[in-house]
Amino acid sequence: MRLRNIPGAKEHLAASPCVIGNPEEWKGKWSERFGSPNPVRLEIGTGKGRFLLQLAQENPDVNYIGIEKYSSVLLRAVQKQEEAELPNILFLRYEAELLGNVFAPGEIDRIYLNFSDPWPKKSQAGRRLPCKEFLRLYDRFLRPGGVIEFKTDNRGLFDFALGEIGPGGFQLEALSFDLHHDKVLGKGNIMTEYEERFSAKGNPICKYIISRKVRES
Numbered sequence: 001m002r003l004r005n006i007p008g009a010k011e012h013l014a015a016s017p018c019v020i021g022n023p024e025e026w027k028g029k030w031s032e033r034f035g036s037p038n039p040v041r042l043e044i045g046t047g048k049g050r051f052l053l054q055l056a057q058e059n060p061d062v063n064y065i066g067i068e069k070y071s072s073v074l075l076r077a078v079q080k081q082e083e084a085e086l087p088n089i090l091f092l093r094y095e096a097e098l099l100g101n102v103f104a105p106g107e108i109d110r111i112y113l114n115f116s117d118p119w120p121k122k123s124q125a126g127r128r129l130p131c132k133e134f135l136r137l138y139d140r141f142l143r144p145g146g147v148i149e150f151k152t153d154n155r156g157l158f159d160f161a162l163g164e165i166g167p168g169g170f171q172l173e174a175l176s177f178d179l180h181h182d183k184v185l186g187k188g189n190i191m192t193e194y195e196e197r198f199s200a201k202g203n204p205i206c207k208y209i210i211s212r213k214v215r216e217s
Contacts, residue, residue, distance in 0.1 A: 009071040018081045019074075019091045028104035034063040034088065039109035042067060044096050044129060045116050049077025051192040052112075056089040058190075062109075066091045067099070096129060096137075103141035111138055113150040115194040118157040130161035135168025142212045147173065151207045153198040158206040170210040179205040 013019045020026065026033045030040050039062050043052045046066030056064045066089065068074040074093050081089055094102065116129040126133050130150050138148060148170065152158050158177075165172055176182040179189060180199055185207055191199070199205055 006072040006075055009075040012075055013071055013078060013091075013093055016078050016082065016091075018089065019078055019093065023092050023094060023102040027102055028107060030063070030065070030103070030107060033090070036063065036088075038063050038088070040065065040107060041110040041112070042099075042103075042108055043112040043114065044099075045114065046077055046091065047073055047114075048193055049074075049080050049091075051114055051190050052077070052089060053080055053084060053086065054190050056086045057084070060088055062088065064089045067094050067096060069093065069095055096134065100137055100140050105141055106143040108138075108141050109143055109146055111142060111146075111148045113148065114192045115152055115198075116150075116157070118152075118154045120156070125160070128157065128160065130157075130164060132164040132168035135164060135170055139169050139212055144212060146212045148210050148212075149207065150210075151179065151192075151195065151205055153195070153203040153205055155204075155206065158208075162208065165208075165210050169213055171213055172208060173211050174207075174209040176207050177204060179207045182207075185209075 014021060031037050034040070041062055042065050044067045046052050046068045049066060052064050052066045066077060068077065068091065071093055074091060078091055081091070092102070113129050119125065119127045125131055150161060174185055176185040179186050195205060
């Protein structure tokens with residue numbers, strides 16, 4: 001994916017009240033940062049923010065954090081939030097592999113992975129967000145019984161992700177190879193910008209929901 005650099009994007013993000021520039025300082029204190037004890041959920045790779053902003057609008061009793069590493073992409077989501085002024089959404093410009101520095105054990109209720117980069121080369125498998133290495137990272141801060149929801153139109157990536165569930169310390173809860181024609185998983189589905197584009201081309205959307213295995217004491 002080629003990204004167009006937007007002049008002033010980093011400066012805009014640095015000045016925005018909905019972007020947290022020092023997230024490590026809030027580790028274990030995100031409820032305090034939101035000013036409520038409501039569950040905290042993440043979207044990793046939030047893109048232009050359509051999915052997360054709609055979730056936040058529909059669920060005012062849940063707090064949401066959008067993670068995006070590209071300033072020029074995150075800028076669009078931040079601009080939408082600055083207009084909406086929703087009290088239950090914040091953004092981080094951050095690398096996914098470093099999120100263990102930002103969230104404490106059990107602090108996150110749910111994680112959304114939407115249309116993640118497939119990193120198609122075998123040598124890049126460890127960079128795919130649903131790979132076992134990342135699942136083990138998420139396991140460090142996802143609450144016991146917490147879930148991850150993953151959507152993609154890339155069947156190869158989805159098949160790979162299915163094989164990573166067990167090794168990553170999770171278990172499968174629900175699965176669809178054609179989400180938009182699935183009466184159960186498709187109910188209430190919120191589309192991302194990519195999802196709308198891909199489904200318009202006739203690409204079936206795959207989705208799974210996996211849960212963090214509860215550790216025996």
